[in-house]
Structures are given as C-alpha cells and as structure tokens.
Amino acid sequence: MYTHTNSKKLQIDAEEVILGGVNSPSRSYKAVGGGAPVVMERAEGPYFYDVDGNKYIDYLAAYGPIITGHAHPRIHEAITEQSSKGILYGTSTQLEIDFARKLQKAVPSLERVRFVNSGTEAVMTTIRVARAYTGRNKVIKFEGCYHGHSDLVLVAAGSGPSQLGTPDSAGVPESVAQDVITVPFNNLEDFKEAINHFGDEIAAVLVEPIVGNFGIVEAEDGFLQAVNDIAHDNGSLVIYDEVITAFRFGYGSATDIVGVTPDLTAMGKIIGGGTPIGAYGGRLDIMESVAPLGAAYQAGTMAGNPLSMAAGIACLEVLEKPGVYEELDRLGAKLEDGLNALIEKYNVTAKINRLVGALTIYFTDETVTNYTQAEASDGEVFAKFFRGLISRGINIAPSKYEAWFLTTEHTEKDIDDTLAIVEDVFKNDL
Numbered sequence: 001m002y003t004h005t006n007s008k009k010l011q012i013d014a015e016e017v018i019l020g021g022v023n024s025p026s027r028s029y030k031a032v033g034g035g036a037p038v039v040m041e042r043a044e045g046p047y048f049y050d051v052d053g054n055k056y057i058d059y060l061a062a063y064g065p066i067i068t069g070h071a072h073p074r075i076h077e078a079i080t081e082q083s084s085k086g087i088l089y090g091t092s093t094q095l096e097i098d099f100a101r102k103l104q105k106a107v108p109s110l111e112r113v114r115f116v117n118s119g120t121e122a123v124m125t126t127i128r129v130a131r132a133y134t135g136r137n138k139v140i141k142f143e144g145c146y147h148g149h150s151d152l153v154l155v156a157a158g159s160g161p162s163q164l165g166t167p168d169s170a171g172v173p174e175s176v177a178q179d180v181i182t183v184p185f186n187n188l189e190d191f192k193e194a195i196n197h198f199g200d201e202i203a204a205v206l207v208e209p210i211v212g213n214f215g216i217v218e219a220e221d222g223f224l225q226a227v228n229d230i231a232h233d234n235g236s237l238v239i240y241d242e243v244i245t246a247f248r249f250g251y252g253s254a255t256d257i258v259g260v261t262p263d264l265t266a267m268g269k270i271i272g273g274g275t276p277i278g279a280y281g282g283r284l285d286i287m288e289s290v291a292p293l294g295a296a297y298q299a300g301t302m303a304g305n306p307l308s309m310a311a312g313i314a315c316l317e318v319l320e321k322p323g324v325y326e327e328l329d330r331l332g333a334k335l336e337d338g339l340n341a342l343i344e345k346y347n348v349t350a351k352i353n354r355l356v357g358a359l360t361i362y363f364t365d366e367t368v369t370n371y372t373q374a375e376a377s378d379g380e381v382f383a384k385f386f387r388g389l390i391s392r393g394i395n396i397a398p399s400k401y402e403a404w405f406l407t408t409e410h411t412e413k414d415i416d417d418t419l420a421i422v423e424d425v426f427k428n429d430l
Ligand code: PMP
Pocket: 063, 118, 119, 120, 121, 123, 146, 147, 148, 149, 208, 212, 213, 241, 242, 243, 244, 268, 269
C-alpha cells in the first residue's frame, strides 16, 4: 500500500498560501471524506508519479484534456518549437487560421469560430451571443450538467420546470438566477413545459449532447432531436456544450454521434492538447453578432495564443490518424467487460456507463440516465473504492460523478494491471 507522507506535508504548505490548498475545488478530496490530496510530480504517457515516488495508472487525464497521454512527444515538440519563436504576440497569426480551418473541417457546423482560454469562457460567450442574436434573456439547461463557473450557469433548478432557478453558489445574484430554468436530462415532458411556460423569453437551450458531468450519460433516442425542433419552433437557439465531448468519442464533435446539429457550440479541453483553451462557434449569421462585426463583446489577451494553437494542431494531428478511436473503444470495452466481471464475481452493487474511451462506475443498482439516479449512487462506497485505488496505483477523479478517461497511450497491460488492482479493492476494501 502506498504512503503519501510528502503529499500530506505539501498540503499543509499549500494551505498556507493557496486558498484551501487547491486551485480548483474538485482537486480536493472533500467529496471522498477529506484528507490531503496526492501531489503529482511528473507525468508521462498514461502514468503519474507522485512526490513520494509512487507510480499510478492515470484515468483522470486532467479531467479530460489529456487524451493523447501526458507529455506526448508530438505535442511537446510543437510547444517547444513555438516557444522558441515567442509565446504570446497579441497579433494575428497564421497558426490561428490553420487551427480554425482544422477544427472547421472536423466540425462543419462551425461556420465561424473564436478561440478563448477556457471552457467556462466558451460557454459564457455562447450564451451572450445567443442573447444578442435573439434579443431574449432566459436560458434552459439540464440538471446535473456543468457548464463552467460563470454566474449564469451556477444556478440550481427551481421546484419544477415552470419555476425559475436559484443561485447554486454564494455570490450569484437572484436576479441572474431568474434567467435560468433547469430541467431533468432525458425528460422531454418537463422540457416542453418549460418552453411552453416561458415561451418567447427563452434565448437558448444549453445542452451537453452526451453528458460528462454526472458520469457518462447518453441522451435517449429522439431526445436531442426533439429538443432542437421544439427550441427552434420557439425561436430559441440550441447551444451544445462540447467542452468534454468534442474529439472525445471520435474525430470531430458529438453531433457526429447524436446526429443533431446545434446553432452554436462551445469547446475546450482536448482541443488545446493540454494547454489552456476554449473555442466557440457556429452559424455565420449568429456569429456575426460578435464584435468587431456585431454588438456582442468578447475579447481576450491570451485568446488564440500561439502555444495553445500549436499544441491544439499537434493534438488533432495525433487524433486524426486512422484507428485512434477504434483502439480507445477496444480498450474501453476491455476495461468495461473486466469491471463488470469483477462486479459480478464480488457481488458489488454497481452499474457502468461507457462510450468509447470514457466510462463511469456508479455504485447503484439502477442504470443511470439522469442526475437524480447518479445522485442516488452510493458516495460512501465510492469513497472507499477511490481510496483503495489511489493507495494501490490508480488515479481517478475524487468524485462519484466523474468519468474515467482512457488515453491513446494506455495499453492492454495497463488495463490488466488496473483490473487486478480493482479486484484487490473489491475483495478487501468495500
Ligand atoms: N463545460 C463542460 C461540459 C465541462 O465539463 C467543463 C469543465 N469540466 C466546463 C464547461 C468548464 O471548462 P473549464 O474548466 O475549462 O473552464
């Protein structure tokens, strides 16, 4: 069993200077009973090495971006080459055009695109653009989906689909929450009720086309098409938050999988190859609302910075090679099958949702299709599972709502080693 002496010491140091010792709350172990998070020192391929010299197979993949594994040589080369030519120009570059063309080729609905610096910024801006274009203010979103930390999306559901939201964070004004309606995912009746109730006040419907934030959850047949049709009949735009899904399940966006095209799309994570990035884009006539052509303002000192552009291009070059997603799917299936066999062997109450190289284990007996079901999964069992894994060499996110992400660098042996560790945890720790 691993010891984490140096991590514990560093957490004490961290708390003296960094609020809570972490720069993002999901990195704390609060959701799994607290304690010092493991501090990583180095990462390569599918592996992490911590400050105590322990090695881990990594399925966190930095909450998604690291689909080509850590320190991928092609991305490393692109970043170092660009950094020798200057990190930040604050001017236009050829790289921005090359990357935008590459994205547009893979995601044709991006008739025009803008680069920003995070998924939060990308989503926040699509909402502003939709409001500018429609002249309406309200937004419908789905329960349990995370869309970054801008005010408008940190809003919890009201008591029903015809109720306005309430702030989900201190510091978010009631007045902002009043512009957001949150309805359950995969529940068309509630969605229709919200649309009927708020009608021409609705600027946009914000959707994760394949949910990544209460585990991996796919829309039921016909749900996304119906959402698109009903929103459009109502004069509202549809925004896909593809911060997790873009280039996750195939080379391109989730629209290739779900067969429905939104008006605007927000992206992030994978497209930056591990560097800070966001992007948004969509229909030309809508994007023309954005400055300098239109009256909706969005800007950024770091937007389209050369390092992120170079890393993003390199990452997509790795991903566009034939067979990449087939291999992720094959290893994903091996992991899922192996986990299911262990769940059966040790009589563990658990269900797995998987799509290609991303999966979630929910400690529940009910298949998860919405947030209420994900919430009902057993957090205490998950916490034991997480601690069992981290003390034996597997790193996953410290939350029952997150996914495991495979990378192009995981091997058959990594999956076999993972299953052996999971077996040990199921046998001894749960
Ligand atoms: N949208 C989705 C679907 C996300 O999963 C996330 C981050 N987990 C965001 C937006 C916010 O992205 P960022 O953390 O880059 O601001």
